[in-house]
Amino acid sequence: MGDIKCLAVWVDGLINNRVSHDLFRSLMLDIPEEKLRRVPKPELTDYINQHFLPFYSTARVTDLTELKRWILMAKMILLVDGCPIGLMLDAEATPMRGITEPVLESVVAGPRDSFVESLRINTALIRSRLGDVQLKSENFIVGRRSNTLVTLMYVEDLANPLIIEEARQRISRVDIDGVIDSSYLKEYIQDRKHTLFPLIKASERPDKAAADLLEGRFVVIVDGSPQILIAPTLFMEFLQSAEDYYLNPLVVWMIRVLRYLALFIATNLPGLYVAVTTFHQELLPIPLVFVVAGARETVPFPAFVEALTILVIFELLWEAGIRLPQVVGAAINIVGALILGQAAVQAGLVSPAMVIVIGATAISNFALGSGYELASSLRLIRVVFLIFGAVLGLYGIALVFLALLVHLAGLRSFGVPYLAPLAPMRPRELKDAMFRAPWWDLAYRPALIAGKDLTVSNTAPPEPPKTPVPRKPEN
Amino acid sequence: MKKLQVLLLIGIMLLTGGCWDRTEISDLGLIVATGADLVKEDGEDKVWMTLQMANPVAMVPGGGGGGAGAPRAFWTVSGMGRSVRTASIAVAERIPKRLFWGQNRVFIVGEEAARRNIIPFLDRPLRGHSTRRNTYLVVARGTAKKVLEVEMPTFRASGLALNNILELEGGTEAIMPVTLNDFAYRLGSKVTAPVAPVVSVVPQTSLTVEDIKVPGGPSPTIDISGIAVFNPEGRLLDFLNKEETLGLMLVLNKSKEREITVACPVKGPQEPVIMHLVRSNSRTVVHMDEKGIPSIEVKIRTICDLWEHFGSHPGMTGIPYVQSLEKRVNTHIEKEIKMVVSRAQELNTDIFGFGEEVRRQHRDEWLQLGNHWSEIFPGLEVTVSAETSLRHRGLTIEAPGARKEHLL
Amino acid sequence: MEPGRISNRQLAFLMATVLLATVIYFMPQVAARAVQQDSWITALLSTVWAILVVLTIIALSRRFPGLTLIEYLPLILGKPLGKLLGLFYVFWFLGVGAFVLRQFAMLLNIAVMPATPVAVFMVTMMVLVVYALRGGLEVWTRVNEILLPIIIVALLMIMVLPYESMDFRRLLPVASHPAGVLMVSSLIGASWRGEIFMAAMFIPALTSSRHTSRNLMLMVLIVGLILAAMEVATVAVFGGVNAGELELPIFSLARMISLAKIFDRLEVLIVFTWVLGNFIKICVFMYCSTVGAAQVMGFKKFDFLFFPIAVLMVAFGDNFLENVADFTDFLTHVWGAYGLLSFELVIPFILLLITLIRKPEVKRDTR
Known part of the structure; x- marks a missing residue:
């Protein structure tokens, strides 16, 4: 630029090459020198910014530490000799994969995009679904060393301002070295130190995020993590799937009943089976007693040990199945199903009934809607049920059930009772939580979560027209 | 952490000392x-x-x-x-x-x-x-x-x-x-x-x-x-015996299905007709006369189907025949019940719960009667009235070839 | 002292569980021994008593807003006498709580696990109760909101499903006992139902006092109907005489269910409802004793009392009634006087009278 010296600073690889190319061309070739000379030196940067960089998002930087941070956060900095202001250019081009189908929360009906590792694209995915001026986002920079950008999004006139303020404070309180994934943040901002249950929902589905924003929740997006955080979260949500809202309500009702059954089986069945066969044998119908007793005759271990063994093997298989590359996955299936299962039963080491019980448990574990997080915490709960069922029979199971309920009822997610709308009971909201009424019947937002505006829709349910639709006379 | 220790302690205590039943x-x-x-x-x-x-x-x-x-x-x-x-x-x-x-x-x-x-x-x-x-x-x-x-x-x-x-x-x-x-x-x-x-x-x-x-x-x-x-x-x-049991079951409302064999109402050979009892409902009514002596009336309503006519003569067509079949079932039932009642009275044991019915229906009189029910029961007057209705005859009307009319 | 806030619905649910938890299981036996087939009438009659209790308690609470029974006792009777009576009430909560705990363990012991020591049930349950209480009033009332529907559905099933063995003529003749006998026998049942007076310990924790008495009364009525229906079912299955001979009529009733080999052997339901209901019931008694004790002694906090009172309750429970005969005797002869005729209805009623006459100065609570 003639005799004016400029300095452009960036980290190689994080910047879009075309941008730097453009910048240099406009600086070196496009700017007429005589015009530049007329501008006083301290305003040079602003001048360049206003006249020659029309296509880039830019910002003025005056602080040196801020400047350094921008460089490390994949921005380009332009400094002009003699000018006390730096110019930040957003020319970010971090390496990134494309938008794919969700992995954990796959559905049959409904949108198929999922979040990626880039915060900008993630906010764009949400914003493209919610074109509301009230949709606000606030940025935070978390992590002393990682300088990760974190965005809090909410719909201002739907969300409860107290909850949003709480979220703001909790996020800005976090002080760690680095936030590599959203789960780092999750453990810092949830309401309880120790709990097995997910108090903040993680999701990779933009449609879910948008729907939850409309219910008055907020969303936290962490740069570099494809899992965004949604809160406040209720326990019932883990038994729901995004797809529930895209299918026929009656079908969904049946599916949800199935999921409650699955929840029951996944937590209770092994414990219940051991309790009934070792404590309360009179509860089984007589043909079943004969079958179970006959099958157990050769098994060398007590039912409890038997159940625990198969459970452990199942957990091992699960773990191995996730970690192994897909090519080897088939081998695991063969070993697990055929060799371990079949051979153990034939050798009389375990009874076929127990294999069926654990098998049903394993299947149910994954039939919980969007509950991968829940499914992984149920693994431990199942064992607790099993132990108490084996020690105190059905009474033990009732005890664990009660303790679990007490624990769950004591949990809160950003102040909202975790078991709502079951407890505290809110009948009006139960029809969304328990069943899923048709859309025209879901006229209200959950009052414990949302702020003032509770009405979702004012549309009357569909009705057949009173007068027949006029038709063109045939022929 | 302290909580966890307590939990662990309880767990160990239960596991070591537990499992009583x-x-x-x-x-x-x-x-x-x-x-x-x-x-x-x-x-x-x-x-x-x-x-x-x-x-x-x-x-x-x-x-x-x-x-x-x-x-x-x-x-x-x-x-x-x-x-x-x-x-x-x-x-x-x-x-x-x-x-x-x-x-x-x-x-x-x-x-x-x-x-x-x-x-x-x-x-x-x-x-x-x-x-x-x-x-x-x-x-x-x-x-x-x-x-x-x-x-x-x-x-x-x-x-x-x-x-x-x-x-x-x-x-x-x-x-x-x-x-x-x-x-x-x-x-x-x-x-x-x-x-x-x-x-x-x-x-x-x-x-x-x-x-x-x-x-x-x-x-x-x-x-x-x-x-x-x-x-x-x-x-x-x-x-x-079996017949008496059948009578008792009718009174006690325990008969769900059974066969009642009556004679064919047509004159001539006494051919058995097997009636299948589908439903029966009995009611015991206690009558008190002026002197305070109770008498029992057992009312039985039954519904029967005709299941078999073991014979070669006609006799199932027409209302009079059906009515007379019903009447025969009625007398059969009445006879059966009378038989078992007299047997029970002989043994002096109230297996029908007549005494209880008196208590239920005439509580005040029962206060006197109750104490010597065993003296009253053998002489108790019991009347039976049965009312039967025939519902179906099955898929055919008369026995094969039983009709006498010739083809025209 | 901020024990947490509960809603009117939660209070009504809480009291419903308290009433349903035990009365259902023992009342049919006690009532049937007294008046055989008319036991269901006593269930309805005792509802009247319970409604009287509700009215008294609500009237008292209206005069002393924001205060619990223990707190306004000294205001009515003067400090020394009020504190003394308060102490008696705390002992009542503790004693009856221990009794409930014992009877909870006893049923499990008789009916399900005869070899397991009674203490095991009592200690494990107490650990759970203390765990729940430490979570706060709000937490376990929320738990109750989930438990009560389960309990009611299970009770309805037990009531309806043995219909094959039912003979409703066993209920005849209706009302053959003189009115006086029915009234007296209703007192025992009413003592259980009168436990609703413990609502007086919770009313200050309510978020709003609208509809409190309506809700409580409705609930007493519903419980009365369930109880009457249960007694009808019991008598229809076992007959009036035999129902009185059964140690645990409802448990036996559940064991009579045998429907098409599918609904078979449903006593599991009973075990579950029994454990769930008694958990809440013991929570309520524990809460009342600790809060009451703290208030009598003027402590601002009560958390630290959970442990000593839990230990006391288990100890009392373990030594309270040595055997089942004592137990039945207590229910038939002592419970009526100990419950309804003193602590539950008569004393609050006298208090109400004194309040109406003397109109004591009410210190406005700043809350």
Whole structure:
């Protein structure tokens, strides 16, 4: 630029090459020198910014530490000799994969995009679904060393301002070295130190995020993590799937009943089976007693040990199945199903009934809607049920059930009772939580979560027209 | 962390000291039927308990293996003692499993025990926490032991067979199931006499299929029909035969389906017509005359289908015929009930619950009558009125070729 | 002292569980022994008593807003006498709580697990109760909101499903006992139902006092109907005489269910409802004793009392009634006088009278 010296600073690889190319061309070739000379030196940067960089998002930087941070956060900095202001250019081009189908929360009906590792694209995915001026986002920079950008999004006139303020404070309180994934943040901002249950929902589905924003929740997006955080979260949500809202309500009702059954089986069945066969044998119908007793005759271990063994093997298989590359996955299936299962039963080491019980448990574990997080915490709960069922029979199971309920009822997610709308009971909201009424019947937002505006829709349910639709006379 | 330690402590405490009521299901001697007898031993009355137990290994496919050495699916063991409990414990000493009563379905009392007094035998099954009040109570002709030792060709365990007969065929023909609860209710009422079905061991006659014949001649089998009649104090008085049982079941509303054979209303040969009772409903009405003497009217309404006409003459077409069929059923039912009533009055035991009906319908008079019901009952005037309606005739009208008209 | 806030619905649910938890299980026996087939009438009659209790308690609470029973006792009777009576009330909560704990353990022991020591049930349950209480009033009332529907559905099933063994003619003749006998026998049942007076310990924790008495009364009525229906079912199955001979009529009733081999052996339901209901009931008694004790002694906090009172309750429970005969005797002869005729209805009623006459100065609570 003639005799004016400029300095452009960036980290190689994080910047879009075309941008730097453009910048240099406009600086070196496009700017007429005589015009530049007329501008006083301290305003040079602003001048360049206003006249020659029309296509880039830019910002003025005056602080040196801020400047350094921008460089490390994949921005380009332009400094002009003699000018006390730096110019930040957003020319970010971090390496990134494309938008794919969700992995954990796959559905049959409904949108198929999922979040990626880039915060900008993630906010764009949400914003493209919610074109509301009230949709606000606030940025935070978390992590002393990682300088990760974190965005809090909410719909201002739907969300409860107290909850949003709480979220703001909790996020800005976090002080760690680095936030590599959203789960780092999750453990810092949830309401309880120790709990097995997910108090903040993680999701990779933009449609879910948008729907939850409309219910008055907020969303936290962490740069570099494809899992965004949604809160406040209720326990019932883990038994729901995004797809529930895209299918026929009656079908969904049946599916949800199935999921409650699955929840029951996944937590209770092994414990219940051991309790009934070792404590309360009179509860089984007589043909079943004969079958179970006959099958157990050769098994060398007590039912409890038997159940625990198969459970452990199942957990091992699960773990191995996730970690192994897909090519080897088939081998695991063969070993697990055929060799371990079949051979153990034939050798009389375990009874076929127990294999069926654990098998049903394993299947149910994954039939919980969007509950991968829940499914992984149920693994431990199942064992607790099993132990108490084996020690105190059905009474033990009732005890664990009660303790679990007490624990769950004591949990809160950003102040909202975790078991709502079951407890505290809110009948009006139960029809969304328990069943899923048709859309025209879901006229209200959950009052414990949302702020003032509770009405979702004012549309009357569909009705057949009173007068027949006029038709063109045939022929 | 402290919480976790406490939890761990509780867990360890429970695991080490716990498991008081725990038994593996395969260690249980699963009792499916129980028999109680009274025997004399050294001039002393002893209870002889017979337990029929299942051996589940033999019932699982592939569990016991086939062949001649295959384990038996059921086995029967007996023990002796001063009471029901001590006699059962005597059994426990001789078997490698823990006695388990939770699946007991049938409780059989031997004739001798029932004649002496059945009440002491019922205490344990009613009191025990693992036995159920809806266990079937059966009285055996002879000893209960003999009944339980019968090996049925198809079903193996006579106890379970008994259970199935009572459960599946209760209310058909002369099979009237009675549970411990029913029996206890009647004992508690003080006036209504308890009853129980009777099982007897009979020689097998009709089985001819070679496969299921047991070597060594036809094996005996069990037969349920008839009713054992007790007095309100719990002593067995007598057995009712099949016809009397049928009458009793009609009064007690226990008949679910049965056949009533009446003569064909057409003049000429007396051909049997088999009516199938579909539904019956009885009501007992108590009439009081001015002197305060009660009389009983049993009103029975039944619905029948015509199921068979064993003959070659017409007689099923036309309203008069149907009406006369209905009338014949009515007289049949009335006769049956009168028979059993007079039998009960002979024995002076109110098995119908007439006394209770008097209490329910005329409470004030009952305060006087109740104390000497046993004096009133034998002379009680009982009238029966039956009203039957014929519903269907089945898919045909007359017997094949029975119509006399010629084709035109 | 801020024990947490509960809603009117939660209070009504809480009291419903308290009433349903035990009365259902023992009342049919006690009532049937007294008046045989008319036991269901006593269930309805005792509702009247319970409604009287509700009215008294609500009237008292209206005069002393924001205060619990223990707190306004000294205001009515003067400090020494009020504190003394308060102490008696705390002992009542403790004693009856221990009794409930014992009877809870006893049923499990008789009916389900005879070899397991009674203490095991009592200690494990107490650990759970203390765990729940430490979570706060709000937490366990929320738990109750889930438990009560389960309990009611299970009770309805037990009531309806043995219909095959039912004979409703066993209920005849209706009302054959003189009115006086029925009234006296209703007192025992009413003592259980009168436990609703413990609502007086919770009313200050309510978020709003609208509809409190309506809700409580409705609930008393519903419980009365359920109880009457249960007694009808019991008598229809076992007959009036035998129902009185059963140690645990409802448990026996559940064991009579045998429907098409599918609904078979449903006593599991009973065990579950029993454990669930008694958990809440013991929570309520524990809460009342600790809060009451703290208030009598003027402590601002009560958390630290959980442990000593839990230990006391288990100890009392273990030594309270040595055997089942004592137990039944207590229910038939002592419970009526100990419950309704003193602490539950008569004393609050006298208090109400004194309040109406003397109109004591009410210190406005700043809350």
